[in-house]
Each structure stands twice: as C-alpha cells, then as structure tokens.
Amino acid sequence: MDKLRFISSERYYEGIIIELTDGSVVIDLKGRMGQLRLPRRMVICENELKEGQQVGFLMTYPEVIDEEIDKGYLESAKDQLYRRINSGNII
Numbered sequence: 001m002d003k004l005r006f007i008s009s010e011r012y013y014e015g016i017i018i019e020l021t022d023g024s025v026v027i028d029l030k031g032r033m034g035q036l037r038l039p040r041r042m043v044i045c046e047n048e049l050k051e052g053q054q055v056g057f058l059m060t061y062p063e064v065i066d067e068e069i070d071k072g073y074l075e076s077a078k079d080q081l082y083r084r085i086n087s088g089n090i091i
Contacts, residue, residue: 003065010058017053027055 013033019026025043027036043049 004063006063008060010060012056013059014054014056017049017051017055020049020051025049 013029013031015027015029015033015036017025018028018035020040023040024037025040027038029036040049043055
C-alpha cells in the first residue's frame with residue numbers, strides 16, 4: 001500500500017451474480033463496467049449465494065505501481081486464462 005501515490009477514492013458499485021462455483025463468484029457490473037471474478041469467501045452474505053442476486057461494494061481505481069513487467073506472473077495468469085477458455089469456462 002505504500003507504493004500507491006494517489007489517495008484512495010472509493011466509489012460505490014453494483015452488480016449481479018451471474019455465476020457460482022464451489023470456489024468462485026462472477027459478478028457482472030452494472031453500467032457496462034465488465035465482470036469481476038473473485039473467491040466465494042470474499043462475498044459477505046447472511047444466507048446462501050444465488051445467481052441473480054444483486055451485490056454492492058466499494059472499489060477504487062487501479063494504479064500502476066511498477067513499470068517493470070512481471071514476466072513470470074504474466075505467463076502464469078495467461079496460462080490459466082487459456083485453460084479456462086479451452087475448457088469452455090470462458091468467464
């Protein structure tokens with residue numbers, strides 16, 4: 001967090017849960033903002049999560065903290081993405 005140069009500017013966003021797996025949740029963000037995939041354990045909920053439920057959260061803008069390319073991480077992340085695409089789990 002010490003690497004960030006700009007102050008936090010949280011904004012409120014809403015979305016709809018469009019996919020649930022044993023370990024993850026996919027949220028389609030309102031306002032054509034894209035989709036967010038995160039671990040299921042990150043969602044605060046008093047009852048069982050269900051597709052179609054609305055969620056709200058605070059988020060700030062991402063900030064580039066290092067101009068250097070992390071080639072190892074990039075390669076690993078792309079490999080995971082290609083495996084999801086090839087298995088038919090595109091989101």
